[in-house]
Amino acid sequence: MRKGKYKAEEDFDCLKKEFKKLRLSMKTVGLEARVRKDSLKRDFLESRNEKVGLRA
Known part of the structure; x- marks a missing residue:
């Protein structure tokens, strides 16, 4: 019984x-x-700002 309990605790950990x-x-x-x-x-946003700058 103890062996099963220890195994279950190890599995849980x-x-x-x-x-x-x-x-x-x-x-x-x-x-x-x-x-x-x-x-x-x-x-x-950077590429959009560059396009705006090119238009102006």
């Missing part, structure tokens, strides 16, 4: 570690996506 890794990965991906979006937005 392993799952907690994997969950933490997954959450960190999701957070990292979210931050990378936000940075990329901001970069694309900035590039778009």
